[in-house]
Amino acid sequence: MPLFEIETNSHIIITWAENEDAARDVVHDAYPHDEVVRLTKRPRDTWVISKGALGLTNTTLDPCMVARECLNRSAGDKVNAIRLYRMETGSDLDQARKMIESNMVMGW
Template sequence: MPLFEIETDSHIIITWAENDDAARELVADAFPTDTVARLTKRPRDTWVISKGALGLTNRTFDPCHIARDCLSRSAGDKVNAIRLYRMETGSDLEQARKVIESNMVMGW
């Protein structure tokens, strides 16, 4: 069974289907309000997502390492660590809070 990449106005769906019509039917069942913008039969039976295309190849930016450093510099003061993390990374308050709290739980 071929692997299809189906792009709608709201989703990118990767699925197996017997043919183009079956792939379109699958989208109509799962997302009835979506319109199919592109339907591509993949040449192989696997799907690869390029980390480079997603911007995940920058090895110098390790959010956990930065968060642990901020926690260390703030002597474990969460509010100060969040402020430091925001200054280091340019993250918004919510993202900085999540990263700092996640690293606090892991025992920075």
């Protein structure tokens, strides 16, 4: 039985199915409100990766762009940029610090 990788608007699912129609049925049974955007055959075991957990569902909010904008508004002041980033994204202190510092290294 072939293995299929199915990307929906919210998930990436890798599952065994007899054919493409059966793979689409797997998605419809598990996630009836998801829309299939890509379906390909692929070898290996079954996995499901939530796009929401990876932060991929909100395409209008690019964390690096937000971090760079916060650095720009703070004139490169790291502490102020972290504060701005937290206000913009609702991130905790550690997440905001990592994001600002990683973007400082990349030369915001």
